[in-house]
Amino acid sequence: MLDWIQHLMQSMGYIGIALLMCLENVFPPIPSELIMPLAGFTASRGDLTFVGVVIAGTVGSVLGALPLYYIGKVVGEERLVKWADKYGAWLTVSGDEIRKADDWFDRHGHKMVLFVRLVPGVRSLISIPAGISGMPLPKFLLYTSIGTALWSTLLASLGLLLGEHYERVEQYLGPATYLILGGLLLYIVVSVIRRRRRQK
Template identity: 35%
Template sequence: MHDFVNTIFDYLSQLGYFGILLGLMVEVIPSEIVLSYGGFLIYQGQINFFGALVAGIIGGTIAQLFLYWIGLYGGRPFLDRYGKYLFIHSKHLDSAEKWFNQYGTGVIFTARFIPVVRHAISIPAGISKMPLSTFVLYTLAAMIPWTILFLLLGMQLGQHWDKIEEYAKPFMLPIILIALLAGVIYIIIAKRKHAKKA
C-alpha cells in the first residue's frame, strides 16, 4: 500500500499544479496529505505557493461538487447501494445528514473542519436541493483556510511531509473549536432572522 501511495505521489509531482488539483478531485488519498505533499513540492521549489493554493481550492471544491451532485441526482437510495465504492459509509452519511438537518446550510462551512462528517456533508446538501451558488460559496470559504494550513505545514515539514497527520494534531483542535463556535454564531443569527420574519 505504501508503494502504491508513493507511486501516486510521484505521478502527481510530475503534473505540478494539475497534480494537486487532480489528487483532491479524486480524493483516493485524504486532502490533508495531498496538500501537505503540495507544501513539500513548494519547499523543493518545484511549484509556488500561490499556484498550489489556487489548485488546492479548485480541486477541493470540485470534489465536493461531485458529492453534491450525487446527493442531488442519486439521493440516499443510490448511496446506500453504491456509496461503499465511493468510500462513503452509511454511518458517516447518517452523521452528515444529522448535522445538516440540525444546523442548516451554514454547516457546509463549519463541518469541513470536523472529522467523520467533513467528507460526507456535501451529500445531504444535494439531497435537500440546497442552492448551488450558496453551496459553492460556503465550500470555497472553507477550502481557503484548509488549503493554506496544510500547504504551510507541508512546507515546514519538508522531507518529513508524510508525518503530517501526527504534526497536524495540535492544530486541529483549535480549528475544530473555532468551526464549532462559528456554527453556533451562525445558528443564533439564523434563528433571530427567522424570529423577526415570523
C-alpha cells in the same frame, strides 16, 4: 500510495494536485492530509509556488465535492422519506424525522458545509445532505470554496514548515480522523438504542 502521489504531483504539477484533491473527495483512502503537505513541501523547494498549490488544492477539492452533492440532489428528500417509511424501521428512522432533519439543515446546515470542510474524515460527506436539502448550488460552491481553501492552506503551510518531515501531518491527523469517525458511530448507536427504548 505515497509513491503514486509523489509521481503524479511531480509529473503534472498543479494539475496533479487538483486531480488528487478531486479524487480525495470521492475516494477517501487518498488522504488530503498527505497530498497538501507534500504540495507545501514541494513549494518550499521552489518547484511550485505556495499560492498556486493552495489554488490547485482548492479547485480540485471543490470539483470533487460536486459528484456527492449531485448524488444527494438526485436522491432528494422525498425519495429518502419514502425509503425511510418503507425500510427505515430497523434503523428507527422515520420519514417525519428525515423531514425535520432536512428542515434543520435548511435553517442552519449551510454553515456546516463550511465548517465541516475542516474536519478530517467527514469533510467530504457533508456534500450529500447539502444536495438532499436542495441547497442552492452557488451557495454550496461559495461555502465549499471557503472551507476547502482554509483546509488546503492549513495543510500546505504545515508541509512548508515541516519540510522533509511533511508525512508527520498525516501521522498526527490520522488518529484524529479515527476518533471523529468513532465518535460519530458511537453517537448513532446510542441514538438508536435510546429510541428503541422509548418505543418499548
